[in-house]
Amino acid sequence: MKMTMNIDEDVLARVMKVTGAKTKTQAVEMALAEMARRHKMKELFNQGLGLTPDELRAEFAPTPADLLDSHGLMVAQPKAPYGKPRSARQ
Numbered sequence: 001m002k003m004t005m006n007i008d009e010d011v012l013a014r015v016m017k018v019t020g021a022k023t024k025t026q027a028v029e030m031a032l033a034e035m036a037r038r039h040k041m042k043e044l045f046n047q048g049l050g051l052t053p054d055e056l057r058a059e060f061a062p063t064p065a066d067l068l069d070s071h072g073l074m075v076a077q078p079k080a081p082y083g084k085p086r087s088a089r090q
Contacts, residue, residue, distance in 0.1 A: 012024060021027035051059060 016027040019030045
């Protein structure tokens with residue numbers, strides 16, 4: 001569909017740079033698709049995915065695998081308040 005719109009040129013240029021879009025049309029289409037995707041994700045999360053809050057927390061809790069980076073090396077664990085390692089907390 002062809003239409004005329006007034007779009008901030010700086011914002012459009014930034015969207016083109018961030019997305020790698022080759023044309024203004026492609027950049028606008030990508031931005032609109034991303035907004036639609038985010039809205040759908042928000043709706044899904046608001047529905048709770050059919051889980052209780054405790055089940056959601058357990059489902060998305062970090063696992064030991066989350067501590068590995070892409071090279072298989074251990075990433076530093078976040079420290080508890082006052083600099084104590086998480087394993088030392090009681």
